[in-house]
Amino acid sequence: MGKVGDLYRQRVADGRIEADPAQLSVLPHLDRVLDDISAAPPPEKRSAWRAFLGVGSPPPVAAPKGLYLWGGVGRGKSMLMDLMAEAATVPARRVHFHEFMQEIQAGLNRARQRGDQDTVRPVALEVAAAVRLLCFDEMQITDIADAMIVGRLFQVLLEQGVVIVTTSNRAPEDLYKHGLNRQLFLPFIALIRQRMEVVCLDSPVDHRQGRASGGQVWFCPADAAAKAAMDAIWSDLTGDAAGEPRRIEVGGRSFTLPLFADGVGRSGFWDLCGKPLGPADYLALSRTVRVLMIDGIPRLSASNYNEAKRFVTLIDALYEAKVRLIASGADQPEQLYNEGEGSFEFERTASRLREMQDADWGQDKG
Incomplete structure (x- = not known):
């Protein structure tokens, strides 16, 4: 080499x-x-x-x-x-x-x-x-x-x-x-x-911005229209499967992904980030799914700091594993967490969320 x-x-x-x-x-x-x-x-x-x-x-x-x-x-x-x-x-x-x-x-x-x-x-x-x-x-x-x-x-x-x-x-x-x-x-x-x-590395250019995007995979606000769009994507990806809970084992314990079918997982934000889950859990999740759908990502701030920190860790795991993400949120990624403790770290997460909307994201997964 x-x-x-x-x-x-x-x-x-x-x-x-x-x-x-x-x-x-x-x-x-x-x-x-x-x-x-x-x-x-x-x-x-x-x-x-x-x-x-x-x-x-x-x-x-x-x-x-x-x-x-x-x-x-x-x-x-x-x-x-x-x-x-x-x-x-x-x-x-x-x-x-x-x-x-x-x-x-x-x-x-x-x-x-x-x-x-x-x-x-x-x-x-x-x-x-x-x-x-x-x-x-x-x-x-x-x-x-x-x-x-x-x-x-x-x-x-x-x-x-x-x-x-x-x-x-x-x-x-x-x-x-x-x-x-x-x-x-x-x-x-x-x-x-x-x-x-x-x-x-002092570059003025963020190479994750401005990439070509495919079909819409980020929906905001997380309202009834966003849910209907997410439901349609779920039906398309799973062949209209109802889906069922998927138990994920991690080091002698387990947690449950609410819906799973044909390699596609779906969960509300609070099911994944409102519970005491950590890096090992999210790594196991990223090995289980090829696509993850998350409904209802809220605005993040000091008032939900622990949940925001878990969300950052979750996105890191999905990003490294090249898992395709489809989500609905209160706003665009860059506007979810604008101030307070943790907002600096979230800049990287927002950039990754933007990159993960690229049409080619995760094509080499599985």
């Missing part, structure tokens, strides 16, 4: 993307990471069994400097991350940060059950035994559980020679802003600055 710059220019030549001066300016930083990895000696390997037990750890190595790429929504960060994973010539993994932290939390639970004193280290060693390059998309820290372990996790990964590249909508200093016990999180920000090159 060629370098990121080569792949990017090939995509431009093929007409798959449009050249963006801001994106072009960060290509050398991405290629620098790949060059440094290629030049660095590979870390000592252990058997998977010894890695699982967390014993026989190889000595710490100086991992090449990673990259923290941040900027506004729709600027092409995820696309560049895809190209980097494709261009890598070492074992690499590209994963959404939410999904990765769910895997880490599951690993920590297994370590606790084994009675490990240091639960983070064996989990990090398992990861380090499998990859040399970790590409995280959309790093954001909103959960105190993640905030308390991510610094230790990154520290061990870097000690083991894993190179980390991540995208984010925020500068490092704005991660977990105003979070509980944030002073305990500050050393992680210092670690990012020390071990990762911080680069801003």
Whole structure:
């Protein structure tokens, strides 16, 4: 595979993307990471069994400097991350940060059950035994559980020679802003600055806006006309099936999707976001459906902050899984959450909701 710059220019030549001066300016930083990895000696390997037990750890190595790429929504960060994973010539993994932290939390639970004193280290060693390059998309820290372990996790990964590249909508200093016990999180920000090159993708263009749209998939306001349109789409997609509840199992528990037929799910907003569901639930949902219909998305604000936060997590899961979304809402995506705590984070969600209205969205799903 060629370098990121080569792949990017090939995509431009093929007409798959449009050249963006801001994106072009960060290509050398991405290629620098790949060059440094290629030049660095590979870390000592252990058997998977010894890695699982967390014993026989190889000595710490100086991992090449990673990259923290941040900027506004729709600027092409995820696309560049895809190209980097494709261009890598070492074992690499590209994963959404939410999904990765769910895997880490599951690993920590297994370590606790084994009675490990240091639960983070064996989990990090398992990861380090499998990859040399970790590409995280959309790093954001909103959960105190993640905030308390991510610094230790990154520290061990870097000690083991894993190179980390991540995208984010925020500068490092704005991660977990105003979070509980944030002073305990500050050393992680210092670690990012020390071990990762911080680069801003400062493009004035939101590439998710202005895309060609197909049939209408977002209806507002969420009134009787919107419901009738949603009903007609349901009938068309399912062959007039009545649908029935679908139980979705997640880690020994379950939740219910109100309607399911032929790969299409349908639910009211409050059924999915008004209940104590989290990333693992929404990831399981995104693996169950190829199309999800959501009725009655309300205006979001501080008064329904928890529900809004769940909605953001739900859209992240659907977006990563390329699930087609059809929904009715109180307003257009950009106008759903205009002020108050959480409105900044919602800018990315609104941009994704707009992109998901594209006619080609999710065509490679299933």
